[in-house]
Amino acid sequence: QSALTQPASVSGSPGQSITISCTGINSDVGSYDLVSWYQQHPGKAPKLMIYEGSKRPSGVSNRFSGSKSGNTASLTISGLQAEDEADYYCCSYAGSSTSLFGGGTKLTVL
Amino acid sequence: QVQLQESGPGLVKPSETLSLTCTVSGGSFSSYYWSWIRQPPGKGLEWIGYIYYSGSTKYNPSLKSRVTISVDTSQNQFSLKLSSVTAADTAVYYCASLRYTSGWYYNYWGQGTLVTVSS
Numbered sequence: 079q080s081a082l083t084q085p086a087s088v089s090g091s092p093g094q095s096i097t098i099s100c101t102g103i104n105s106d107v108g109s110y111d112l113v114s115w116y117q118q119h120p121g122k123a124p125k126l127m128i129y130e131g132s133k134r135p136s137g138v139s140n141r142f143s144g145s146k147s148g149n150t151a152s153l154t155i156s157g158l159q160a161e162d163e164a165d166y167y168c169c170s171y172a173g174s175s176t177s178l179f180g181g182g183t184k185l186t187v188l
Numbered sequence: 189q190v191q192l193q194e195s196g197p198g199l200v201k202p203s204e205t206l207s208l209t210c211t212v213s214g215g216s217f218s219s220y221y222w223s224w225i226r227q228p229p230g231k232g233l234e235w236i237g238y239i240y241y242s243g244s245t246k247y248n249p250s251l252k253s254r255v256t257i258s259v260d261t262s263q264n265q266f267s268l269k270l271s272s273v274t275a276a277d278t279a280v281y282y283c284a285s286l287r288y289t290s291g292w293y294y295n296y297w298g299q300g301t302l303v304t305v306s307s
Contacts, residue, residue, distance in 0.1 A: 081232065114293035116233075123282060123300050124233065129293035167233050171292040175246050179225075182232040 082107065082168055082180035089186040095156040098183045100168030101149055106178055108149035112171035115144060115153045118182075119164045127166075128153060155185070163187040190215035192283045192298035200277075200305050206270040210283030210298060213264065217241045220285035222266040223294065224257060228279040238286055239266050273305045 083101040090096040100113065107113055111131045116124035126135050128144035131151060141156045151170070155162055168180040196208035210222070223238035237247035239257045247255045251270070259266040270277060280302050284294040 110292075112292040114291075116294070123297040124294070125297075126293060126295050129287075129295075130291045133291075135295065169233075169235075169294070175288075176248070177223075177235040177286070177292070179233040179235060 082170060082178055084166075084168060084180040084183045086181075087184045087186065089188055090155075090158045091188045092158050092160065094158050095154060096158060096185065097155075098153045098166055098168075098185070100151040100153070100170075100180045102151075102170055102172075102178070103149055106170040106172040107146065107151050109173065110171045111146065113144065113146060113151040114169045115142075115151075116167045116169065117162075117164045118167065124167060158187055160187050190220075190285055190296040192285065192296055194281060194283050194298045194301040196301060196303070198302060198304060200273055200303060201307050202274055202305055203272055206268070206273050206277060206303055206305070208268045208281055208283075208301065208303070209265050210267070211263070211265050212285075215285070215296075217261055217264060219287075219289070221246075221288050222257075222259065223284045223286045224268045225282045225284055225294070226277075226279040227282070227300070228276075234279075236268065236270075236281075275305050277303070278305045279303060 115128040118124045132144040172178040191213045221238040224236040239245045254271045256269040280300040282300045283298045285296040
């Protein structure tokens with residue numbers, strides 16, 4: 079299993095929108111609508127932000143949204159805020175009851 | 189609301205076995221796959237494996253030969269053993285609940301515990 083592919087870093091100014099991509103292959107991202115996204119601040123545990131590709135858990139801001147096209151899932155954050163600066167990881171069901179994480183993306187709010 | 193707490197030694201010698209326990213409070217023990225995930229310093233997340241309350245397990249193929257996950261439902265705990273450790277196993281180890289019905293996602297996480305492999 080190779081990690082899902084994410085850009086190492088993205089950046090944006092407050093108020094702007096950014097999108098983080100997560101690319102897999104046909105046997106994971108492309109085959110299932112089971113991608114989740116996690117936010118991780120330094121020294122903290124990851125926090126679930128999106129599940130089943132586009133659903134938000136209770137309490138997560140509607141500025142966070144998810145989508146998928148083919149083998150690529152995306153996380154979009156609109157109206158960027160300083161508190162959004164963190165690492166973001168995607169995770170996909172990868173068949174045979176296994177999980178596969180992305181390499182992570184560092185978001186910098188300029 | 190499910191809460192998870194990892195416990196175990198923070199330092200393990202090379203070639204020895206890493207052992208961690210996760211204590212679960214709140215929620216239904218049968219509603220999740222109880223999982224271990226690790227994160228080497230400065231690197232990304234790696235799925236290690238999970239166990240169901242019945243004792244059935246699933247491991248990451250890359251670690252399968254060295255990993256054992258067990259469960260003690262009477263104590264609401266599950267445990268990780270990783271044998272023959274090397275410096276590459278130095279990481280923050282997280283326990284987490286994997287929701288497998290209506291989706292596939294980790295909704296609750298422990299705070300994580302750093303395990304260093306060093307002599």
